[in-house]
Amino acid sequence: MTVLKALKKMFGKADGEQPSPVNQPAAPLDTAPVNTGRNSKARDKNRDSSKAKADATGAKPARNDASKATRPRRERAAKPVDNWKLSDFVVEPAEGKTRFHDFNLTPGLMHAIHDLGFPYCTPIQAGVLGYTLSGQDAIGRAQTGTGKTAAFLISIITQLQQTPPPKERYMGEPRALIIAPTRELVVQIAKDAQDLTKYCDLNVMSFVGGMDFDKQLKLLESRYCDILVATPGRLLDFNQRGEVHLDMVEVMVLDEADRMLDMGFIPQVRQIIRQTPMKGERQTLLFSATFTEDVMNLAKQWTTNPAIVEIEPESVASDTVEQHVYAVAGSDKYKLLYNLIAQNDWIRVMVFANRKDEVRRIEERLTRDGISAAQMSGDVPQHKRIKVLEGFREGKIRVLVATDVAGRGIHVDAISHVINFTLPEDPDDYVHRIGRTGRAGTNGTSISFAGEDDAYALPPIEQLLGRKISCEMPPDELLKPVPRKG
Structure with missing residues (x-):
């Protein structure tokens, strides 16, 4: 039995129930991706629950809640708008290739993709986006350098642009959370996120150990956090001090799950995930270079009816x-x-x-x-x-x-x-x-x-x-x- 078949069996998917991700037809440009509404409902439910707990116990809110509750909501300055149009980004259809035009992405996101010089999706991007843009959980297996970072970032940015932020919002409440095992990987993902949100009204922050905690805290208190990229240890530091609240997370990404297992981070990751909405009320994307039994078990615990996207490299090591x-x-x-x-x-x-x-x-x-x-x-x-x-x-x-x-x-x-x-x-x-x-x-x-x-x-x-x-x-x-x- 192949690894892919084993995964499908674990999640109750018989052969033939799910179309091959790579061959999955892309969503037409004039059809908006399906929004399940689960994230906005989860936000209201979690905020009502938190408020009820506070009222019942008489407990004082955490530092962020107390400071933000009396602070008037800040309106973020809009990102600069220029005269760029989608017609400036011409990509001809090509057999066997999926264009970013084939998905219903916003002009601001398409402008950023155009600036980065990416006309066609990589296989992992084409496979993942066909599912995640409709709100479905996904498990992806792909090697480093295959474009998986852009795959989950494009999905996150689209979700956050489609769903308006809650009216009552605190500074320390990210709407999307990306957990990665190393500081260098966090910095790289955050840089890619900055590049892709250049023309979108979204704020990206990154928290890693070894950096000045107070500087990171000042950044957190200066503006709303839409996309948070962090290593598990530093994120727990912020969370346990009451500076970051994860009950409003709409999309959660675990990158390099196999490496997090190897480095012993899973107990910390479990603590973090317990602070987020239930798995049916958030979108969860898990990526790993290998589908070991341990990775498969984690995926089963943390995702709901996930699409399974497995991209086999043409060769284990690059021919270049x-x-x-x-x-x-x-x-x-x-x-x-x-x-x-x-x-x-x-x-x-x-x-x-x-x-x-x-x-x-x-x-x-x-x-x-x-x-x-x-x-x-x-x-x-x-x-x-x-x-x-x-x-x-x-x-x-x-x-x-x-x-x-x-x-x-x-x-x-x-x-x-x-x-x-x-x-x-x-x-x-x-x-x-x-x-x-x-x-x-x-x-x-x-x-x-x-x-x-x-x-x-x-x-x-x-x-x-x-x-x-x-x-x-x-x-x-x-x-x-x-x-x-x-």
Whole structure:
């Protein structure tokens, strides 16, 4: 039984009951997506329930309720309007492709999509939007870089534009909630959300650990929050202090559910979800790179009659990435790394290691030897991570050394090479690592060092890829001693 069949069986869907998402006909442009009305009803129900509890117990409202109750409602300044028209965004129909024009999206959202240069949907976008724009829950399986972030953001933005906000509204009540496992991924999703809401009257906020709590709190108190992107820990901090209330959430997204399981975040996620409306009264979208039994069980608990969208990658690893493996002694790995970068004059390289202490040592040695480098690990404060990423994007930093957890969610254009200083124990992490290069139609190269301590990890990687990777001995010039500075 395939994974997809197992999922359908779990949710009581026999074969043939649900059309294939990829072949699902898109909603006609002149037909508005169905709005179930469950979100506005849930809002009223939850607010009435909260008010009744307060009246019955005599309890004082939380800080946000108290401060906002006496504060006059602020009208947000409208986003700038220009003379752009949908007719400025001409995309011809193409066989086998779905256009964003094929869905009933607002002009402001279409304008943002046009600015981003996305004429056609990716397979995961075409499959998911056919369901979620009508208010249905969905479970999506897709690899990083397939466009799933835009898929759930477009759905959220459309929902929030179709359903007016409640008349009585507090600053700390997001209407859409996106939970992601890492700080970098949260920052990236929030940036994408800002780009897509450029011409929409919606506010996006992001909360992550490692950043100044008071600054994030001031932002929360300065304007209404429509879309909130957060890591589980920092979101719980705000929620437990009474600064964020989740009873008005209309759409909830769990991104990279498999990674949240691996990182032990599910107990925190459960606490968060208990603060949101019941699963039948909110739309829930869950995305994962794998459909393990644990992920399937979570999906069953948190969704109602979900559409199941599974996009098989054409290949496990992108064909745009040229892969090499060097057999090298552990004592020679650093020499090989230095000479590869220095002799080839590479300017934007990402190096992965398995442990934080390895990342720190590699970064320190490269810096000492005259190559601009920075590290990205759990030990690096968030404000410094953001500064490092900007320096890497701008070319001020040539080499970014990272662990798998810190490297997840990093999307930087024009990374020419990815180097696995140590091979990952999990083969899926190998695919994720090399996917940092060869993006957006460009070509990239990955080079892995297989030493006596990690060569055992190569066969499982080859099994996942479905092919052998030739193992080479590095040429002598790449093993020359590193010249000492000064």
